[in-house]
Structures are given as structure tokens and as C-alpha cells.
Amino acid sequence: MVNYPISFSLDSVSVKRRGKSVLGPLSLDFKVDGFTIVLGPNGAGKTTFLKVLHGVERVSYGTVKWSIPDAKARQSQAYVFQSPIMLRRSVRQNLAYPLQLVGMDRAEITTRVVEWAQKIGLQDVLDFPAPRLSGGEQQKLALGRALIRTPQVLFLDEPCANLDGRSTREIEELLKNATQAGTHIIMTTHDLGQARRLAGRVLFFLNGALHEQGNASEFFIAPSTSEARAFLNGDIIE
Amino acid sequence: MNEIWAGIQEAFWLIIILDSDLIEITVRSLKVSFTALVVASALALPFGTWLAIRRFRYRRVTIAALNALMGLPPVVVGLIVYLLLSRSGPFGVLGLLFTPTAMIVAQVIIITPLIASITHQAMRELWSEYHDLLISLNTSKRQRVAALIWDGRRTLMTAALAGFGRAIGEVGAIMIVGGNIDHATRVLTTAIALETGKGDFALALGLGFVLIALTLVVNLAIHALSRTEREGTW
């Protein structure tokens, strides 16, 4: 996959729900490159930020523009939701679905499905109904399904929030492989350890606003704002 | 009591020897109600699905109207269809009154709102579950509808079966628009009404047993379907 620069630009974006401002107003020009972690306490607007970038949620005001034309933008992206959304079908059919949508031919779909099933470690349960998998297995399936079209940008919303240590490690492994294969990742988490392990860049959100951004190493060693410092310290900030 | 007991015995006998009247009436019942089911489903399933995923201004009103139509007394539907299809009525030229077609029309009108309502409910639930994923995958409207209908197929079948159950047990409307003509528009329910009215319980009970059996089969099928839904098989 060709690795060329992708960027997005938010212009005065704000999202209001039931009259309350959840995100923004936010203006940001950002070049997507490598592994970006979106950090912040609960309710900071991280999930909304991701959904608005991907187009799964509508902005109340402002515009979101990607460097790729809109029609192709969402197609070259993928999203893993905090609670994995399983199609009420087998593991195999879940993996195949995104490929069927773009009209890939049967034989190729079968090959890719088997290949990815092995990558995510679900090759033994290919014909098992997905909704009956365990939480960790479902999240791996969601990830496999997201990566099977080799997206340029992969969004993940707290993918390991409800998982045990082993599943978390497996998922992080898959994510590292994906980055090496050329997929850019934008991921939210409130697990500081995970953030430290994976981040290349950091976007720190607080109360619906982007508070700080920068290189991961700089951010973790010497954050610029006192709130970021407090957050990294493990304090509760409002 | 003796008459009823004698009737029950004769009824079983009619079933065992496959009495020709019994068979003819049963087959006609199945034809009429099954055709009504097919037509009603063709109308109701897409409509219910579309209603679940489309946002438009009169959505709430439409849903309320749909639920109200479900409560339409079947016999009133029969009356209206009769007036429409009578030779002196607007569609009289079609010559449909007192034919099985008129009965199918009446039954379609009666069961379509029911099937549409159940479909809408099920599809709405499924849509809220799949919503974010299907948008994320950049699906077209048609692909979304296809995914919902396929994954919700068991509930849709349940809706169809519910409609069939309602149709096969209906008597008021089809009596009016069909005329209960022997060898032409007489079906299980209208025959039971006729024979009971004449005090001829043997045939009425025989037909009644057949109707009960059919209804049981329908309900067992619904039960089996919801079980496979829960277990995630098929």
C-alpha cells in the first residue's frame, strides 16, 4: 500500500447534544501520520471527536475536511467501536461482509477471510455465531473486520476498555503490525500505560476542547499545561 | 351433549377418510390465506423496513396510523371492500365480488398493517444496533436494507406467520366479500359458521379440528424460529 500523507482539517467544529456543548468550537489542521493517541478524562469529548472525523456523527456547526475527496474518505477508513458491533452472523461472514460490499470476487474473499482469521487468532471458530463470542474475541473480530480492507486510517475508541491483560496484549500486537503495514491509527484511551506503549503523537482533550498536542515522548516527559501534568500524575481534573 | 359427542366422532371419521368436501375446503383456505400472505408481505416487509431507517417529517404520524390500522375490525374491512367491488361500485367492472380474489384482497388489507408493524419494530431495533457500523462501512441505502432484512429474517418470518394466523382464522370479512359459495368461495371459517348455524356439527367440528391443527403448526413454527434466533443458529 502506498504511503502518502493524509491530513484533515476542522474548521470551527462544534457538536451540541440536547443544548449542551460536547465538543468545540474546535479548529485544527492535523497531518495523520503513524500512531496518534487521543487522551483525556471521561467526558472530554474524545469519542465525539473520533466519530465526527469519521463521519459517523454529524456536527452541529462547522466543517470537517479530509485531504482525500469526501466520497472516498470514509471508504479508506475503518472504525472499531468501544462496544464491538457484531453482525448477527458467523465470524466468517462478519469478516467477509466489508469485502462483499465492494464487490470483491468470492475466491479472493475466502482467501482473505482465512488469512485474517488466523492473524486475529479466531481460525478455530470461523463458523461460530459472532454475537456469542467472548468480549475479547469480539473485539479482535471487530479489529480484523476493520483491517481486512487495509484502510489508510483506522479509528479505535477505547478498544481494550473491557478486556483482560492477555486480550489487550493481543490487540496491541495487531495494532503494531497494522502500523508497520502502513495503516495510520487514531485511538482514544484512558489507559496511560497503553498510551505510553503505543503513542507516536498525542492529542490531549479536556472539557470538549483540545488542550495540548505534540510528540508522545515530549508530552509524557514534559507536558506544557498544568492540567496535562495533573492528568499524567493520575489526579482527577475537571 | 350426545349430539356433540356424536359430532366429534363423525368429525374424526371425516378426517380419517379424507372426506372430499373437507379437503376441498381446506385447500381453498390455504390457497386464499397463503396468497394473501405473499402479497401482504411483499408490501409490508419493505415498507416496515424503510420506515425503520428513513427519517422524514411525518414518521411519527405514519407509525401511529399503522398501529391504528392494525386495530381495524376485519368485518368493517369486508364491508368496505364489498362496496368497492360490487357492480354498482367503483371497481365493479373488474367483476371480483364473490370470488376468491375478493377474499384475498380483503385479507391483504387486514394483515398488511400487522406485518408492517412487527417488521418496523424489529427492523428499528436491529437498525439501532447496526447503525454506526453500517455507516462506518459506507454502505448504500440498498445495502443497508439488505443487511437488515437478511439478519432480521427470523423476525420477519415471525411477522409473516402472525399475519398468516390472522388471515386463516378470519371469518367476517371473507364471508361478506366471498359469499360463502359452495365449491367456489367456501373456506374453513365460513364453512364452520354455516354448518354450525344449520346445527350440523359433524362437518363443522371436523373443519374446526383442521383449523386448530393449522393454527398450532403456525404457532409452533414461530416458537421454533424464536428459539433459533436466541441460539444464533441458522
Added chain:
Amino acid sequence: MIRFIFAVLIVFSTQVQAETMRLAATTSFNNSGLSDVLLPAIRMDTGLDVQLLIVGTGQAIRLGEAGDVDAILVHSKTAEAAFVAAGFGTHRRNIMYNDFVIIGPRSDPAKISEAESAVGAIQLIFEARNSFVSRGDDSGTHKKELALWSAAVLDPRHFGPWYKAVGAGMGASLNSASGLNSYIMADRASWLNFGNKGALELLFSGDPMLFNQYAYIVVNPDRHNHVNIQAARRLEQWLLSARAKSIINNYKINGVALFTFNGSP
């Protein structure tokens, strides 16, 4: 899509129209069992598939007026005359007759079996306020019953709850009378063929006023040009034929002839 549905509907409906005709006939005609004998003979002799709509005379007349049937077979001379006079039918033809009888509980609390006339019998029922079931459906039988009350200078609209208008056909009404152990006026043929007599018995008959004439009327094609006029006329010819005469006169239950043919071609 709509066009497709319509096409299917039309195919379905035309399947029924091959050599068939629709006849609206009274419930008493059907409940006597005579139609079960006549229809197969008609099919055999004329090739006609007569679809029988069993309704009360009043409704039969309305079906004829609306053009929803091709001919009617009813038993109320005044209604028939009005039908023809208004141009809905071209002419009426007598086919056969029988008589009405008054049925009641075996114990006969109103003692109508000793009455001298039909009007007298009905008066006794009124005076005893005995349970009485009326057709109440604007049928020929119902009209005859109302004529009896009228001759006795009584108005059923002011009767108490002992007078039960069931709004049903002859068989169903007899069934109700049997269940309620009531008096009821019926045509002899339906009574003889009725299978659920319970404790009821034939208590009064023979008054000339209870004469019951059945007539056949073809619906006027000038009023409704889709009427299957060929078939309706063929049926008329057949109903007036010697074969019909023989079947009708020989239709017996327990050795009793139910109808007498009096058609003249």
C-alpha cells in the same frame, strides 16, 4: 409493481368466469336440501356451473338491483313485482310452491295446535307471550311472518323480549329456536330437512294464507350489460322443463314431498 398485482388479480378472477353464472337464492331453498339435488342435475344437463349465493330475499333483491348476480330465486310476490316494475328484471316466472308451517315446543304452551287459522295461531302466541324466533332479515319468510302479524293487527316493533329477531337464515334461525325452545314460522321443506330439532314439533299448518310461492327472475341486461344473459335464460328454460318438474316433485324427505312444481314455460 401495481400493474403486476392487478394482472395477477385479473387472471385469478377470470378463471372463475368460464360457463358459470351467479344465482342469489333464498336460505329456505338451500336449507331444504333441494339445491344440493338440483345443481348437479343442472350442471349435467346444461353444462352450467351455477354459483349459489344463499341470502335472504331482501338481500337477493338488492344483489339483483346492483347487478352482482345474474338471476334471483325468491319467494315474496310483492318484492318481486316491485323489482320487475322498476326495470331490474324483465319478468318473473313461477317455479314451485310449498307452504309455511308454525313450529313450537312439544308441550305447546300457547295451544296453537288447536287454532283455526294462521292468524289465530299467531294471536295465541302473542297473548301467551311465548318465546318466538323471527327471521328478522327481510327475507320472504320474514315478510310472510310480518304479514301474519299485520293481519292480526299487531306490531312486532312494540313486542317485548319474548320476540327474538335473529337476523339469520332459515337453518340458523331454526337452530336458535331449537336452542331456545321457541315458536318459529318456517317453510315446511327447511323444517323437514333440519337436523337439530330438539324438543320442537310441527304444530300448525294448512291455512291458505301460508302458501309459499317461489319465483325465478333474470336480471335485466338493459340495466347491467355484463349479466350472463345466455346462461340465465338457459337456466330459466331448464327450471321450467319436464326434467326439473320431475326432480322437484320427487324430492322427498321421509316419504313427504317438499315442493310442488308449478312452472309454465
